[in-house]
Amino acid sequence: MNRTIIYLLIVIAAVLGFVFTANDTQENAEILVENQSDVVMQVKLDPHEWSSKELGILQSLSLESLPALPPDASNFVADNSIASNFGHQLFFDARLSSNGEVSCASCHKPELKFTDGLPRSLGVGVTPRKSMTIIGTAYSPWLFWDGRKDSQWSQALGPLENPEEHGANRNFYVHIIANDASYRGQYESLFGEIPDLSDAIRFPPSAGPVSDPEANAAWDSMAPEDKEVINKIFVNLGKSIAAYERLLMPGNSRFDDYVESALSNNRQQQEELFTESEARGLDVFIGKAQCINCHNGPLLTNNAFHNTGIPPALDLPPDFGRIEGVYMVKEDPFNCLGEYSDEDQEQCEDLIYTRTEGQEIIAAFKTPTLRNVAETSPYMHSGQIPNLTEVIRHYNAAPLAVRGHSELATIDLTTEEMRALEDFLHTLSSPVDVSAEYLESPWQQLLSEE
Ligand code: HEC
Numbered sequence: 001m002n003r004t005i006i007y008l009l010i011v012i013a014a015v016l017g018f019v020f021t022a023n024d025t026q027e028n029a030e031i032l033v034e035n036q037s038d039v040v041m042q043v044k045l046d047p048h049e050w051s052s053k054e055l056g057i058l059q060s061l062s063l064e065s066l067p068a069l070p071p072d073a074s075n076f077v078a079d080n081s082i083a084s085n086f087g088h089q090l091f092f093d094a095r096l097s098s099n100g101e102v103s104c105a106s107c108h109k110p111e112l113k114f115t116d117g118l119p120r121s122l123g124v125g126v127t128p129r130k131s132m133t134i135i136g137t138a139y140s141p142w143l144f145w146d147g148r149k150d151s152q153w154s155q156a157l158g159p160l161e162n163p164e165e166h167g168a169n170r171n172f173y174v175h176i177i178a179n180d181a182s183y184r185g186q187y188e189s190l191f192g193e194i195p196d197l198s199d200a201i202r203f204p205p206s207a208g209p210v211s212d213p214e215a216n217a218a219w220d221s222m223a224p225e226d227k228e229v230i231n232k233i234f235v236n237l238g239k240s241i242a243a244y245e246r247l248l249m250p251g252n253s254r255f256d257d258y259v260e261s262a263l264s265n266n267r268q269q270q271e272e273l274f275t276e277s278e279a280r281g282l283d284v285f286i287g288k289a290q291c292i293n294c295h296n297g298p299l300l301t302n303n304a305f306h307n308t309g310i311p312p313a314l315d316l317p318p319d320f321g322r323i324e325g326v327y328m329v330k331e332d333p334f335n336c337l338g339e340y341s342d343e344d345q346e347q348c349e350d351l352i353y354t355r356t357e358g359q360e361i362i363a364a365f366k367t368p369t370l371r372n373v374a375e376t377s378p379y380m381h382s383g384q385i386p387n388l389t390e391v392i393r394h395y396n397a398a399p400l401a402v403r404g405h406s407e408l409a410t411i412d413l414t415t416e417e418m419r420a421l422e423d424f425l426h427t428l429s430s431p432v433d434v435s436a437e438y439l440e441s442p443w444q445q446l447l448s449e450e
């Protein structure tokens with residue numbers, strides 16, 4: 001009897017032992033790594049295998065999830081093709097500058113994904129901030145690093161009167177349109193007749209609310225109803241440029257194809273599309289490094305403002321980012337609530353409810369898209385970081401902010417993880433999804449047709 005019990009116990013122990021060992025082998029599919037801070041991390045053995053939760057995240061980052069572009073109710077010509085063609089010409093026209101040499105395309109070069117490759121841009125002068133891409137900005141509720149504009153058309157008016165960028169003023173531009181037969185024709189077919197502006201006392205050739213004292217005094221001397229005439233035409237130029245910019249959308253990247261193959265469980269295609277390192281980098285991006293806290297959605301931006309402790313450029317005056325930008329946009333006569341917007345004022349919720357105070361918006365800057373990021377160096381609002389390796393080091397170290405408080409915490413990435421993350425960022429490049437003629441200057445096209 002006793003023997004039988006002992007025998008049974010031995011058998012049970014053996015079975016249990018087997019079960020436990022089997023369990024162990026299963027767990028070994030993930031290597032447990034212990035790092036310095038005693039956090040146990042799990043490193044995937046198979047970088048191409050994604051849990052259903054991870055697949056959901058990948059799908060949310062893919063262009064497939066990009067909703068159809070909503071209409072821009074603030075701009076009644078936003079989707080008008082005459083306006084986008086007109087805007088295309090304005091975008092590339094260097095006559096629209098005080099020295100005849102600067103166009104929007106000087107700092108937003110199609111071949112550099114509509115950036116300029118410089119830490120700070122070169123126009124009539126040098127700007128304190130880095131140029132940003134225009135691709136996909138039709139989806140953005142805020143424009144500029146500090147979000148001081150709330151529509152594409154209103155944004156376009158900024159550089160035209162900025163002394164460091166195009167450097168002239170609204171009267172100057174309006175006269176160019178009125179005196180050029182082709183421009184005048186296109187303008188009038190969209191917005192109606194341009195009134196007679198030939199009286200140089202009523203409509204000075206150079207005038208606007210700008211820093212140039214002469215042009216500024218000339219603007220002050222104008223009658224309110226004449227200013228109104230000029231403002232309307234100036235605004236309509238912005239609306240036409242915006243109609244062009246709305247066409248600039250990101251095309252499918254290798255990352256988007258990879259997500260599609262992962263979702264359809266096409267293992268072979270996954271391996272063809274992504275190296276092991278790129279797949280691991282994607283895992284770091286959505287997992288350990290939590291980059292998707294801010295770089296999320298198909299454009300890899302939450303369109304919000306964050307302080308990430310980027311060291312200020314030492315030779316520039318302090319830049320407080322959003323906390324100043326929010327006041328500028330609230331007071332801008334060309335904002336969503338202003339008389340020049342075609343928007344129903346009830347629709348201006350973003351502007352009405354945006355946060356105007358608080359620690360979080362001090363030295364906070366707009367989360368930029370990461371689409372095409374490998375092609376748009378240098379990085380950050382004043383081009384403080386030269387390359388992606390340094391960007392990742394910054395996130396890993398999460399230094400304290402010089403102004404305000406950084407939201408970042410240190411990540412403890414290994415050298416391999418950092419390299420993998422950088423490799424992954426290179427998979428986000430893609431051509432601009434627009435017909436080729438919009439990526440060239442229409443002026444070159446006109447010349448070659450002659
Ligand atoms: C001298 C260079 C320069 C010129 C010329 C220029 N830009 Fe920019 N652009 C910049 C810089 C620099 C920024 C960021 C400025 C800031 O945040 O203060 C910017 C930002 C933008 C943004 C914001 C993108 C975003 O994600 O918020 C858009 C859109 C844009 N520019 C369009 C234009 C248009 C349209 C024109 C022509 C009317 C133009 N730019 C002319 C340098 C330039």
Ligand code: HEC
Nearest residue numbers: 289291293294306310365366367368379380381391395407
């Ligand atoms: C708390 C929000 C937040 C998190 C988390 C975050 N970012 Fe950013 N990212 C930003 C903001 C804001 C900027 C612009 C900062 C500035 O210029 O001051 C930025 C800029 C960048 C840039 C430069 C892009 C350009 O065009 O200049 C890259 C690259 C980047 N982030 C990658 C990452 C990666 C990789 C991670 C994860 C390790 C990450 N970010 C995590 C908010 C965030």
